[in-house]
Amino acid sequence: MKALVVGHGHMGHFHARALRDLGYDVTTVDPYALADLDALPCLGAYSVAAVATPPVLLPEFGWACASAGLRTLIEKPFAQTVEEAGGLAVVLEGMETCVGFIERFNPQTRKLREHLPRIGRPIRATFHRWNDRPTTDLLTDLRIHDVDLANYLDLRCPIVFDTRADAPVKRRSITLVGDAGSVAVDLMDHDTSPLHALWHAFLSGKPVPGPQDAVAALVALSEQTRAVAA
Helix, strand or coil: CCCEEECCHHHHHHHHHHHCCCCCCCEEHHHHCCHHHCCCCCCCHHEEEEEECCCHHHHHHHHHHHHHCCCECCCCCCCCCHHHHHHHHCCCCCEEEECCCCCCCHHHHHHHHHHHHHCCEEEEEEEECCCCCCCCCCHHHHHHHHHHHHHHHCCCCEEEEEEEECCCCEEEEEEECCCCCCEEEECCCCCHHHHHHHHHHCCCCCCCCCCHHHHHHHHHHHHHHHHHCC
């Protein structure tokens, strides 16, 4: 079994390792070293692909791999704008694609879902995501994970997103307060790989986040940006 990873960076490395652990012979390519899409290795030689490029390149490489018949995981944010994401979601309809919202497969997220019925109707929620490395786009690099989780958990209450880059310490947690109790989870408190779990689910045909989930997350981020500007 052969897998293609498009992207030589931080996430590309993690995807390559996860696929090797799952038994794939992995080829990694640097998108910036290719003259154009035609310079990609013969896509017919692969069965799966991970597209972990900078956001500006995600749509074109995601489309190239998926349209060649590969099961394709496209990293978040999937596209740079709502319009671009919506158009890409349309052309990918019916193809085997997945978006890299790995926090859905965090064991602590599953634990939180189990506790939701016990706290009653959610009244408020707080998401903390502090990262110790800088980023040029706080929203689509970091906050989008928590926005997707809020959608995944179907939270219909006021939400505070405390998102920070280049923070002195790492912190990833969720606190929910309901009319019958509260629950808090530390998203960093796990000893299994959410990325491995996402790949296993995708390759097993189980439900995974898809293009429409990415569109919904980008819409929510866009609405937050407009609210702040107003």
